[in-house]
Structure formats: structure tokens, C-alpha cells
Amino acid sequence: MRDGTAALWNALRTGAPLTVVFYGDLGLRTELIERVESLAPSSWAVQRAASVDEALAAPSDALVMLLPDDEPEAVADLDGSRDRFIDRVAPVVVFLMRGGEGHRRLAQHPSFASWIRGSDVDPEEADAWDPEVAREEFEQETGQTPEAWLAARRGGGQPGSADEVARTYRALLLERTDGVG
Amino acid sequence: MTPDWSALAPHRPAKLEEGEYVHRGDGLRTALSQLVEANTPVVLVGGPAGVGKSSDLVAARPHLVRWHVLAQLDTMENLRKLTSDRLLLRLAGAAVEFAVKWDALHKTAEIVGRLAAYGVVPNLVEPTTTAGGDAGGRDLAMLALREVTRVVGSRVRFWIDGLEKAPEGEGFRDLLDTLTEVAEIADLIVVVPWHAAYGPQAAEPLIQGGERFVTARAVRVEDAAGIGFLQSLVERRFMVRSGLQLFGTSGFAAAFPNPAAHQAFQAVVTQAAVLSGGLPRTFLQLLTDAAGYARLRGQAWPNDADLAQAATDHRESLRRILLPGDRDRLGSTDGTDGTELETSAKVRFLAHGLLLERVEAGRTVLRMAPLVAQIARGGLHA
Numbered sequence: 338m339r340d341g342t343a344a345l346w347n348a349l350r351t352g353a354p355l356t357v358v359f360y361g362d363l364g365l366r367t368e369l370i371e372r373v374e375s376l377a378p379s380s381w382a383v384q385r386a387a388s389v390d391e392a393l394a395a396p397s398d399a400l401v402m403l404l405p406d407d408e409p410e411a412v413a414d415l416d417g418s419r420d421r422f423i424d425r426v427a428p429v430v431v432f433l434m435r436g437g438e439g440h441r442r443l444a445q446h447p448s449f450a451s452w453i454r455g456s457d458v459d460p461e462e463a464d465a466w467d468p469e470v471a472r473e474e475f476e477q478e479t480g481q482t483p484e485a486w487l488a489a490r491r492g493g494g495q496p497g498s499a500d501e502v503a504r505t506y507r508a509l510l511l512e513r514t515d516g517v518g
Numbered sequence: 519m520t521p522d523w524s525a526l527a528p529h530r531p532a533k534l535e536e537g538e539y540v541h542r543g544d545g546l547r548t549a550l551s552q553l554v555e556a557n558t559p560v561v562l563v564g565g566p567a568g569v570g571k572s573s574d575l576v577a578a579r580p581h582l583v584r585w586h587v588l589a590q591l592d593t594m595e596n597l598r599k600l601t602s603d604r605l606l607l608r609l610a611g612a613a614v615e616f617a618v619k620w621d622a623l624h625k626t627a628e629i630v631g632r633l634a635a636y637g638v639v640p641n642l643v644e645p646t647t648t649a650g651g652d653a654g655g656r657d658l659a660m661l662a663l664r665e666v667t668r669v670v671g672s673r674v675r676f677w678i679d680g681l682e683k684a685p686e687g688e689g690f691r692d693l694l695d696t697l698t699e700v701a702e703i704a705d706l707i708v709v710v711p712w713h714a715a716y717g718p719q720a721a722e723p724l725i726q727g728g729e730r731f732v733t734a735r736a737v738r739v740e741d742a743a744g745i746g747f748l749q750s751l752v753e754r755r756f757m758v759r760s761g762l763q764l765f766g767t768s769g770f771a772a773a774f775p776n777p778a779a780h781q782a783f784q785a786v787v788t789q790a791a792v793l794s795g796g797l798p799r800t801f802l803q804l805l806t807d808a809a810g811y812a813r814l815r816g817q818a819w820p821n822d823a824d825l826a827q828a829a830t831d832h833r834e835s836l837r838r839i840l841l842p843g844d845r846d847r848l849g850s851t852d853g854t855d856g857t858e859l860e861t862s863a864k865v866r867f868l869a870h871g872l873l874l875e876r877v878e879a880g881r882t883v884l885r886m887a888p889l890v891a892q893i894a895r896g897g898l899h900a
Contacts, residue, residue: 344831347810352524417598417683423530444839447869448683451567451799452529454835455807455828478815
């Protein structure tokens, strides 16, 4: 299974102090901010920042959504300031426009690029997946259809572990609304 | 039991004092120790991001001998905005803190108070915001460096980490000029960017005549010793960060339900080592990422499929930092000494670890990192 939600869920939990989420347009960025918030551990407070200095000033246990006013400037500053984020408990999630100047600047900034490797996510690209294949994979992993999985949780079952929550999120994405399955 | 994968902390240099560091016999630490032993006044260090420069620098610094001052500039400053005055103040602050630590200076000394106004002795005086910036700081910093040299009665050696993040240009030349000034009264070991080693200025000494340049190279994953080193990194980090109480005294193997499970994980570790091209950070990132996918499956330990997902994530990351024409450049340089490659591309490829220096049959050649090779050969979004 590989999809944007799984990649985001994973990126938030690798322990990396900095991670990047790529977006295509402002509408999608808003949607992604909500998605990141919903996937983050509930113990993390959420804070927004518009510059690297603001992100540095945020408490280390708060999930920081860095929506830079100037993306290329932020990438350059993160390259030069990377190690000042080393003790963060919750990551700073940097939103960069896919194909934008900030994204292109990554090629010039190996220190920052090295830190985010494997935990920079383009959910829209990753979401280019076949839902039928994803359903089959879900059923193989859990032994249940997404609908059956959700029905068990909606029936007032235990809240479950973080892994179960992530699976529930996947099931929600895979759920058929026409009653099939 | 659920292992704490955050223990691998790929972004964090090994903590020497906690026993996390694993000594790699052919690594940077050995080379630096030999150069210090030979009293080489100025040593410059280069290497790709994630190769372990910071860990080796800390480990090579003699801890029981006085006046080896560590200055981790990247934990204190935005290197992009570092001025030569600020660099000098930071070195002065680090030297004074060491002098106080070793009782050669008292923390009430006048020089401490004056440096405190610039916020560069944070372990002695809590930094506060100064309205005056660094004005007047340069002379004070030189004064402090001379004072430390005087009270200790010998040259200090600075171990300067983080300068590799300083951008190319006039500002960087100013930083080097400042280090040249410092080299008159102190010995230096400095991590420098690739553009300093291969750029237009590389033909001339960067700091002063007699400087030596040392390259930190990726681990040789073709050798059993290289794989063994990377395996040890994983085990040590688990054991130290979360393992001792988790795994008990019987070692890492005790974390697994049976020997077969341990063996299966070791196979994944070996695969990750090979995919990483021998860059320790990449190796740890691959494993951490794979472990996340295992958790999504409800499993404690990653398998081959999880690692494959992690490798896909990494290839995506690498693809995003490639510029038009890079695949051809990388492909045609693979296996050569890189002399045909334009300097700016060479500097970029080496700094990112897209190309790795290897010694093959006694000569240095450039090889694409394994995941980069997969992209260049059309393995992803060809």
C-alpha cells in the first residue's frame, strides 16, 4: 500500500524535526493542512508560522505548520539553520509549492535536502493510485473490507492505537458510499 | 514489544558521551587523529551531507587534552547569515567557555562579561537581546582569543563544524579571511563546503599554506566490514537510546521473538545498507521510514516490502532535487574521475551525495548512489 495519507502519516512519525509537504494550489494547501492536523498525534498542539524565525520560536512539542511568505528564502534559511531544530519533539512541516521557486531551491541546499530525504511528501502525486488495488491491499492486511472495519469502530469499539487510527483513516478514504462492499 | 524507532534519529550526530558512537576504522576520525598527532596547523574537511562528519569530528577531538575547542556553529547561527564578525565572536565565546571550564579563567573575568553582551557565552551568561548588533565585536573577539592563548600558555585548536552550510560568494571569502586571521594564533580543523574544495577558489590555499584537505567518504558497503559498521550503528542507537531497559543485557537479539525474526531483520538492514550507498544518514532514514510502513501494517519490524516503500519515498525525494539534464550528466560521469563534469554540477552532485567518491583499483572514481542510479536508468518516472 502506498498513498499520500500513509506517506504523510509516516513522515510525521519518523522523528525528523523537519518535513516538507508539496502542494499544487492554495485550495489543496488548505486541504493538506487539515489532513496533516488530522493525522498528527492528538498530544501535539498545532501552531502556524510564516517564517523560519517564527518556527524556531515555537515550542518544541508543538506541530508547526510553516507556510512561508517567501518559500525560496525559507528553504535557504532552513539550510543554514537546520541544526537549530535538532531537539524538536514534534516536527515543523514546511509547505512548498510543487515546481515553485522554493522547491527548485532544494537543489542548491544539500544540508536541508539531506535531512528531509524520504520524509518530504507530495500527497497529490502519491495519491495517483488505484482505489480497487488499495482496497484489496487493505483487505489482505486486515482481513476486513474498509466498510466492515469502519462499522466495528463506529459501533463504539475501543479508540485503538495510533496504528489503528491510521488504518481507520485509510478505510475512510476507501469506503464505498453506495453500499457495495 | 514495540521498538522505539525514534532511537535511530537519522538527523542527529552520534552522542559520544552516551556511547552511541561507532568507530569506523577507515573513517574520518582516524585521519583527523593522525593529522592532529602530526601537529598539522590547518585541516579542512569535506564530504557529502549525511556521511557522518559531525559525529567523527566530535569523536576525533581529544577529550582528555586541554585546548581542543569545539565550535558547532550550525547549532548556534543561521549559517546563511553568518558574518565574519559573528564567526569571530562565536569562536571567542567557545574559547572563553572552555577556558572557564578548565579553570584558566574565572567566569567573573572582565572578558566574559564583555562577550556576554554579544550573547556568545550562553553556558556562562544567559544571552539577552542586544540592540547594538555585533558592532565593536571584532576587536573584542580577537582580544578574547589572545587572552585565552595567554592564560593557557599554548595555542588553542578549534574544531569548527557547520561552516559547510555557508553559501558561496563574497561572504564566504570573508569568513575564510577571518579564519586566516585566527590561524595566526590558533590551529584549526574546519568542515568546509564542497564549493570551497572544488570551486574556482580551490586552486589557491583557502586559509593558509600548508593546509590539508581530508574527504569523508561513504562507507564501503561492498565489504563485510562496511555492512557490519552500519549494522552496529542501528544496534548501538537502539541499545543506548531505548534499548538497555528494553532489550535487557542479552543484547539486541533479545528484542526478537526468535532467531529467525532477528535474521530476517538483519537481512533488511543489509539491504538498506546497500541501498544507502554507504551514507549513514540515508541508511538510518531508510530504516526509520520502512519501520513506519511496518507500523501501518501493525508490525513491529520492517520487512522487504516496507523497505521497498521507503526506497520509493527516497527516490521521489532525490528526483525532486534533480535539475534538467542531470540524469544524463550523472550517467555519463558514473565510473569516471569526474574531470569532464562542469564544476557547478560536480559540486552539487557531491554535496547531495548523488555521486559518491570511491577508490577502485587504486584510483578515485565517482559512482552514482544506488537509488540515484535507479532513477538515472529510468527506474522511476523515466
